[in-house]
Amino acid sequence: MAVYKKDNTWYIDYYVNGRRKRESIGPSKELANKVLQKRKVQIAENKYLDVKKNERIPFGGMTKLYLEAYSKPNKRSWGRDELSIKHLNSFFNNKYLHEIGPLNIEMYKVERKRHVCPSTVNRELACLKHMYVKAIEWGKIDVSPASKVRLFREENQRTRYLEEEEIERLHEACSGHLKPILITALNTGMRKGEILSLKWVDVDLRNRVISILNSKNNEKREIPVNEDLFQALLRARKNPESSYVFCNEDGVPYRDVKTGFKGALKRAKISIRFHDLRHTFASRLVMKGVDLKTVQELLGHKDVRMTLRYSHLSPDHKKAAVEKLSKRMDTYMDTKEDFGQLLEKYGILNPLQNSNTENALVAQLDRASDCGSEGWGFESP
Numbered sequence: 001m002a003v004y005k006k007d008n009t010w011y012i013d014y015y016v017n018g019r020r021k022r023e024s025i026g027p028s029k030e031l032a033n034k035v036l037q038k039r040k041v042q043i044a045e046n047k048y049l050d051v052k053k054n055e056r057i058p059f060g061g062m063t064k065l066y067l068e069a070y071s072k073p074n075k076r077s078w079g080r081d082e083l084s085i086k087h088l089n090s091f092f093n094n095k096y097l098h099e100i101g102p103l104n105i106e107m108y109k110v111e112r113k114r115h116v117c118p119s120t121v122n123r124e125l126a127c128l129k130h131m132y133v134k135a136i137e138w139g140k141i142d143v144s145p146a147s148k149v150r151l152f153r154e155e156n157q158r159t160r161y162l163e164e165e166e167i168e169r170l171h172e173a174c175s176g177h178l179k180p181i182l183i184t185a186l187n188t189g190m191r192k193g194e195i196l197s198l199k200w201v202d203v204d205l206r207n208r209v210i211s212i213l214n215s216k217n218n219e220k221r222e223i224p225v226n227e228d229l230f231q232a233l234l235r236a237r238k239n240p241e242s243s244y245v246f247c248n249e250d251g252v253p254y255r256d257v258k259t260g261f262k263g264a265l266k267r268a269k270i271s272i273r274f275h276d277l278r279h280t281f282a283s284r285l286v287m288k289g290v291d292l293k294t295v296q297e298l299l300g301h302k303d304v305r306m307t308l309r310y311s312h313l314s315p316d317h318k319k320a321a322v323e324k325l326s327k328r329m330d331t332y333m334d335t336k337e338d339f340g341q342l343l344e345k346y347g348i349l350n351p352l353q354n355s356n357t358e359n360a361l362v363a364q365l366d367r368a369s370d371c372g373s374e375g376w377g378f379e380s381p
Helices: 029-044 059-074 078-092 102-113 118-137 164-173 179-188 192-196 227-235 258-268 276-287 292-299 304-313 316-329 339-345 357-366
Strands: 002-006 009-016 019-026 209-212 221-224
Touching: 002 029, 009 029, 019 029, 059 078, 059 118, 078 102, 078 118, 102 118, 164 179, 164 258, 179 192, 179 227, 179 276, 221 292, 276 292, 276 304, 292 304
Parallel strands: none
Antiparallel strands: 002 009, 009 019, 209 221
C-alpha cells in the first residue's frame, strides 16, 4: 500500500482480494494517509465498501427472492409484480445485481417504451426501484442504481364513464349471469375482484349494506345497498352449496367475466373496460351533487387526490359561489343600466336587434366559432 502524488493531487494505492485499487484524495498528504489507514482497517475487518458489491448475485435470483420473500406474502397485487419481473428478467437476466447501472435502466426504459405505453413502463420501474430498496435492507447491495432514474411523465386522460343511454344498452346486451354483476358494479363502485369474491356472509340484506373486508387497501369499508341492487341480489341465482354470491351451477365462483363482458360490449357497441364501471359509479354520484369526501369513502380511496379526478363533473357549487359575488355587487353597482349600450358598443346585438338583450347575448355566444363547444362531446378513451 502506498501514498503518492501526481500533479497537485495525492493518491492512495492498495489491493483488495488480489485486485489493485487507486483512489484520488486531494491536495492533502495527511488526509491521504488517514484514508489509507482507514482502508487497511476496512479490509482487515472485511468491511471494505466494495465487498458486498463484488458478491455475484444474479439479477434473476434477486427477483425470485423479492417475489417469494416480500411481494407474495405482503401484497395482494403481487401478480402485477410477477408480470413486471417477467419483462425485467428478459432484459437484465444475464447480469449480476452489482453490474446494473443507471444507464442500463435508462436503456430498458427506451426499449420498453417502443412496445408499451409510458404508464406500463412506470409500473415496471416502480417494481425495480422497490426491489433494490429491499436488496439494500437485506444486505445484498449498498446502493440502488435505480434511485435517480426518473419515471416517464404520464398524460392525464379523461375518465371514461357510461352515459345513462349506454348503461341501458349494456344491460340489455348482458347475459343472465352477467346482469347482476353489472348492476352491482354500477351501484357500489366495487372492483371486479371484490365483486367476484363477494360472499353472502358479507351481504346484509336486512340492513341493506355490503361489507368489504379484504379490500385493495386492506381496510374494511361498507357500501349501502340501494333499491336497484337490492332487487338484483334477491333475484340473483343462488347455489345452496356455495357461499359466493356470483358463481356457476356447480357453486364455483367466477374466476373472471372477461369473455362474457367483451361479448356484451360488442353487442352494445360500447368500448370500455370493466374498471370503467367503477368510474361510472363515482361520476354519477358527483353529477348528482354528492360531495367528494363521501365518494372517497364509498370508493375506498386512501388519498383524496384519487377522487379529485371526478371534481370537474360537479361545477354547480363553483357557479353558485361566483353568483353570490354578483348579487353582492348589485347592492352598490348598477350593472343593468348601461348593459344594452355596452353590447351595442361592441356590435354584439347587430344581428338580433329585436331580441331580448340577455337572450340575444347567449344566442350570439352559442354560435361563436371560438367558444370551444365543439370539444364538449363525450370522448372515448
